[in-house]
Amino acid sequence: MEETFYCPDCNSKLERLYSCGSDSYICNACRKLVSRKTILTEKDVVTKVVELVVKKIAEEKL
Numbered sequence: 001m002e003e004t005f006y007c008p009d010c011n012s013k014l015e016r017l018y019s020c021g022s023d024s025y026i027c028n029a030c031r032k033l034v035s036r037k038t039i040l041t042e043k044d045v046v047t048k049v050v051e052l053v054v055k056k057i058a059e060e061k062l
Contacts, residue, residue: 003041
């Protein structure tokens with residue numbers, strides 16, 4: 001099963017393009033090429049969302 005990767009800017013699923021032994025990832029929402037070094041896994045996206053929720057709750061309590 002192929003792993004799904006996500007855009008670091010908008011958290012949308014990336015489209016994988018495979019050609020001549022090379023992988024490229026494109027975000028159709030941002031309309032840009034995403035570097036392999038910056039792509040997010042599903043675990044990274046969940047962690048990012050949880051951190052944002054915790055931050056939002058902390059701000060509301062103040």
